[in-house]
Amino acid sequence: MKSFHKTLIFAFITLSLTAYVYLFEYKSAYDNEVSSQKQIVKFSSDQVNFLQIVKGESKISLQKDQTGWKLNEPILEDADNEVVNDLIATLGAEKQVAVVKLTDSKFSENDLAEFGLDKPLAIFNFRNNGGITEQVAVGAIKNFEGQSYLQVDNGSKIIIGNSVWYTKAEAQLIDYRDKRLFRENMAAIERMKLSTLQESFELKKSDNKWVSSQHNYMLDQNQIRDIIRKIADSKIESYVFEGEPSQSLLKDKELDKAAVSVELFTESSSWLAKMNVSKKDNSLYLLSDRPTYLAKVSPLLWETVSVLNLDRLRDRSSAFQFNAEEVKKIYYKSNDRETNLILNSGSWLMGSSNSPYLEVDKAEMAKTIKRIHDLRISEFIDTDVKDKFVGQNMLIIKSETEKLLLQLNWGPSFKLTKNGEEKEYFYARTQLSDRIFALEKSAIDNLNLQAEKIVKKTDKVENANPPEPAATEK
Numbered sequence: 001m002k003s004f005h006k007t008l009i010f011a012f013i014t015l016s017l018t019a020y021v022y023l024f025e026y027k028s029a030y031d032n033e034v035s036s037q038k039q040i041v042k043f044s045s046d047q048v049n050f051l052q053i054v055k056g057e058s059k060i061s062l063q064k065d066q067t068g069w070k071l072n073e074p075i076l077e078d079a080d081n082e083v084v085n086d087l088i089a090t091l092g093a094e095k096q097v098a099v100v101k102l103t104d105s106k107f108s109e110n111d112l113a114e115f116g117l118d119k120p121l122a123i124f125n126f127r128n129n130g131g132i133t134e135q136v137a138v139g140a141i142k143n144f145e146g147q148s149y150l151q152v153d154n155g156s157k158i159i160i161g162n163s164v165w166y167t168k169a170e171a172q173l174i175d176y177r178d179k180r181l182f183r184e185n186m187a188a189i190e191r192m193k194l195s196t197l198q199e200s201f202e203l204k205k206s207d208n209k210w211v212s213s214q215h216n217y218m219l220d221q222n223q224i225r226d227i228i229r230k231i232a233d234s235k236i237e238s239y240v241f242e243g244e245p246s247q248s249l250l251k252d253k254e255l256d257k258a259a260v261s262v263e264l265f266t267e268s269s270s271w272l273a274k275m276n277v278s279k280k281d282n283s284l285y286l287l288s289d290r291p292t293y294l295a296k297v298s299p300l301l302w303e304t305v306s307v308l309n310l311d312r313l314r315d316r317s318s319a320f321q322f323n324a325e326e327v328k329k330i331y332y333k334s335n336d337r338e339t340n341l342i343l344n345s346g347s348w349l350m351g352s353s354n355s356p357y358l359e360v361d362k363a364e365m366a367k368t369i370k371r372i373h374d375l376r377i378s379e380f381i382d383t384d385v386k387d388k389f390v391g392q393n394m395l396i397i398k399s400e401t402e403k404l405l406l407q408l409n410w411g412p413s414f415k416l417t418k419n420g421e422e423k424e425y426f427y428a429r430t431q432l433s434d435r436i437f438a439l440e441k442s443a444i445d446n447l448n449l450q451a452e453k454i455v456k457k458t459d460k461v462e463n464a465n466p467p468e469p470a471a472t473e474k
Contacts, residue, residue, distance in 0.1 A: 038096050040136060040152065040161060043128045045092025050127035051084070053169075056119075060173055071176060075242065077291070078178035087168055091124065091136075097147060097160040104156065115149035115158055116140035122169035138169040179236040181288060181297065182264060182271055186232040191265040198309035217380075218315040227304060231262060234301040240285065241294040253285040253294065254278050260306050277302060316376040319430045319437075322397060322405035324373050331396040332449045339449065341365070343400075350455055364454040371447050372397070372406070378425060379416065379438035388412070389427040389436050395447075407431040410439060 049064040052073075061073035062084055069079035101111065112118040116139035124136045139149030148165035151158050191204040191213075202213040203224065210224045211217075241249060250256045258274035265271075275286040275297070284299045330341040341350050341360065348365045351357030372395070391409030398404055410428035416438065417423075428439040448454055 040094050040096055040150065040159075041092045041126055042134055043126075043130075043132060045088045047128040047130070048088050048092070048126055049129050050125075051088065052125040053171075054123040054125065055121070055169075060176060062176065074173065078183065079176050080178050083176055087171075088126075090164060091168060094161055094164065096150075097162065099157050099159050100149070101158040102156060106156075107151075107158070111158075112151075115151075117149060117151050117158065120151075121166065124169075136165070138165045142166055174236075174238060177236075177239070180232070181234045181236065181273060181286070181301075182232045183290075184266060184269070184271070186228050188266040189228060189264050190267060192228075193261075193263040193265075194305065194308060195261045196308045197259060197306045201310045203313075212310060215310070217310065218318070219313050220315045220317070223313055227308070228264075230304045231264075231301065234298055236293075236295045236297055238296045239293055240296060243292055245287070245294045249294065250287065252280075255285055255287050255294070258287070260302070262305060275302065275305075311380070314377075314380060317374075319377060319432050320373065320375040320406065320408070322373065324369050326399040326403070326405055327369055327397055328400040329398040329402075330449075331394070331398075333395075334393045334444075334449075339451070341449075350451055355451075358451070358455045360454050361456045364448065368448045368454060375408075375439075375443060377437045378440040378443065379418070381427075381436055381438055385427060385436050388414075389429070391427070391429065393426075393444075395449075404431065410444065413441060414438075 051062045053060040053062075059073045061071070062079055063070050063072050068081040069084040071077040071079050100115070101107075103111070107117075109118050117137055119140055120137040121140040122138050124138070125133060126136070127133045135153050137151045137154075139151075142148060142163065143160060146163045146166075148161045148163060148169075149158055150161045150165060189205075191202070193202045194200065203210050203219070204213050205211075210219050210221055212219065240253070247256060254276045255274055257276075259276045261272065261274045263270060263272045269290070271288070271290055273286050273288045275284060277284050277299075283296050284302045285294065286297045286301075287294050328343045332339045332341070338352050339350060340352055341348060342357075343349075348360035348362065349357040350360045390411045393409065393411045395406070395408040396404070397406040408428060408430050410426040413424055413426050415422055416425050424441040425438040426441060426444065427436050429436045
């Protein structure tokens with residue numbers, strides 16, 4: 001009986017010592033692991049030059065060189081530098097949230113399955129410039145807070161990381177691919193051919209300005225640059241086929257007879273893209289060369305290119321350009337009625353030899369100058385109409401030093417039907433060119449150069465000493 005009591009006391013002491021070791025040694029080590037906010041990727045993100053993402057049987061391999069990131073698997077292709085750099089910087093900054101399981105040897109399949117790490121959602125293999133590697137497996141399941149279960153280098157602990165690991169692990173190949181349509185420097189483009197729903201035409205650079213290859217039209221340089229930028233900035237939504245697609249696939253996407261095409265030329269290369277909207281799903285599909293791919297792209301590209309014609313690209317605004325801040329004198333003549341507007345001691349005055357000078361509302365005057373500055377050619381007249389142009393009506397704008405800023409002459413009026421709608425126009429021209437164009441009558445009417453529209457309603461006193469009016473141009 002005494003021996004039994006001794007055995008019982010010995011067993012109690014042994015259990016107590018075991019509990020002590022667990023509580024104060026093993027658990028202490030565990031607590032240290034839990035509390036430490038260790039960096040998960042052990043080297044700096046700016047040193048990473050290789051990343052492989054394994055998802056089941058598939059692999060996505062990314063290699064960095066002097067020009068940026070490249071895809072090596074499953075295809076050879078430029079990568080989206082911004083996306084890859086963001087991925088590496090984001091994951092490289094992550095720290096462990098907690099440790100959920102430790103082992104002295106190796107985790108069993110059942111242990112790993114508890115955290116979805118027996119068949120991980122993805123495995124990230126990082127490598128830095130010194131050849132050091134690190135592997136981070138992301139569990140296929142998340143904890144109740146939506147955080148990720150991770151295992152580093154098949155090690156002896158399973159940790160919790162932020163949900164960003166799971167999110168990044170879900171990314172697909174398309175996310176890492178270069179999604180630009182045009183892969184070269186758009187500033188290097190020297191020539192372009194466009195075939196749209198409207199017409200086919202060619203533009204080229206001459207003395208660093210875009211001109212028509214067929215006509216001597218002045219073109220809107222800003223508009224052309226904006227179109228090139230929109231083409232270059234257009235993004236691929238999904239890749240349908242790599243390499244040369246079959247005729248049946250092209251026919252299915254209605255690209256066998258593409259409605260619209262864009263061809264861009266640099267000094268040493270060219271790039272061609274054909275596009276059409278599929279009636280099946282109302283999506284825009286594009287077939288490109290260099291590299292060759294069939295892709296679904298943003299419909300904004302169609303809206304930009306399909307409606308273009310040469311007339312839309314002609315310069316409609318430079319004929320009216322002047323520095324609005326220089327305007328100090330305006331002379332306006334319409335149907336033999338003359339009016340002068342003069343800035344005098346900070347106030348605009350309006351009058352003529354036949355009427356008193358009255359103060360003009362400053363806000364209305366600012367609107368009037370802006371309307372003149374924003375005038376645009378309504379329609380171009382490419383035939384000789386000099387015998388029809390009279391131009392007795394005029395608008396003359398001068399600076400304080402009598403510098404001519406703008407002279408617009410117009411008349412007589414005529415009617416023109418466009419798109420089934422008849423409108424009234426004036427033959428017109430400015431001092432910048434002898435080319436005559438059409439200006440809508442409503443554009444002149446809306447300039448607000450009538451006294452009843454811009455004179456201050458409370459000002460009924462005429463200026464006793466009106467300033468010298470603007471000299472008229474003959």
